[in-house]
Amino acid sequence: MTRPDPVLVRLAALPAPEPPSEALSERLRAAAHGRLRARRVHPAWALTIALSVVLYLAWAVHFASSLY
Amino acid sequence: MGPHPDKEAVSLLRRRDPRGFDLAYAAYASRVRAFLLRLSGRPDVADDLLQHAFLRLAERGPELRADSDLRSWLFTVARNAYLDQARAAGGGRDDRALEAFASPASHVEARLLLGDVERALSCLRIEDRELLLLVGVEGFDPAQVAGMLGIEPATLRQRLARARARLLATLERLPGAAGRPKKAMP
Numbered sequence: 416m417t418r419p420d421p422v423l424v425r426l427a428a429l430p431a432p433e434p435p436s437e438a439l440s441e442r443l444r445a446a447a448h449g450r451l452r453a454r455r456v457h458p459a460w461a462l463t464i465a466l467s468v469v470l471y472l473a474w475a476v477h478f479a480s481s482l483y
Numbered sequence: 484m485g486p487h488p489d490k491e492a493v494s495l496l497r498r499r500d501p502r503g504f505d506l507a508y509a510a511y512a513s514r515v516r517a518f519l520l521r522l523s524g525r526p527d528v529a530d531d532l533l534q535h536a537f538l539r540l541a542e543r544g545p546e547l548r549a550d551s552d553l554r555s556w557l558f559t560v561a562r563n564a565y566l567d568q569a570r571a572a573g574g575g576r577d578d579r580a581l582e583a584f585a586s587p588a589s590h591v592e593a594r595l596l597l598g599d600v601e602r603a604l605s606c607l608r609i610e611d612r613e614l615l616l617l618v619g620v621e622g623f624d625p626a627q628v629a630g631m632l633g634i635e636p637a638t639l640r641q642r643l644a645r646a647r648a649r650l651l652a653t654l655e656r657l658p659g660a661a662g663r664p665k666k667a668m669p
Contacts, residue, residue, distance in 0.1 A: 422619065426616075451544065451545075
């Protein structure tokens with residue numbers, strides 16, 4: 416059986432410093448919850464927007480070519 | 484018995500459930516802050532970087548792998564943020580400036596409050612200090628720390644042995660150490 420390293424044992428025994436303040440924790444929780452709830456745009460919406468741009472451009476080309 | 488708290492937190496975070504964040508915060512906020520405080524010696528820096536690490540968790544949580552090691556992830560983000568800030572404070576060029584920012588011993592207030600081991604730790608270079616904090620204080624497995632630091636386990640063992648030797652040498656040199664009875668440490 417190996418003896419634990421006394422230096423590491425002494426380091427492990429260091430007292431825990433104070434935890435984060437309650438105010439900081441509350442602020443951080445609120446910000447983090449907000450970021451988690453902010454969902455990204457669904458890919459279906461991005462596809463719909465891209466399709467409408469393509470359709471509009473196709474219509475614009477067709478319309479312009481019908482003028483001449 | 485329920486699932487491991489880390490697994491549960493990661494699983495909730497992947498579903499964007501804020502309860503996952505709360506679980507992770509309750510489990511690790513104090514430890515991460517303690518690590519940052521010992522690394523920097525400054526409560527304001529520790530609080531700033533704690534915020535950075537946990538806000539990053541809220542942003543990246545949904546992308547974590549189901550088997551992610553949350554504790555290693557948080558400590559890695561916190562450590563990298565600290566090194567970035569320390570480098571920025573030193574302008575990214577002058578190593579002495581980096582050490583001055585990074586050495587808690589430069590803060591008189593911190594010096595007065597620290598015990599022997601903490602004082603000796605605070606006098607070490609960042610590279611030594613972070614290793615001793617991660618392995619000795621936080622109890623990470625050396626192989627895990629090698630992964631976190633992006634180095635080979637054999638290199639980590641060598642660096643750890645050197646850091647340990649420098650900690651002991653610094654303890655011996657601390658003012659007042661000569662008159663004190665020696666503790667049984669090799």
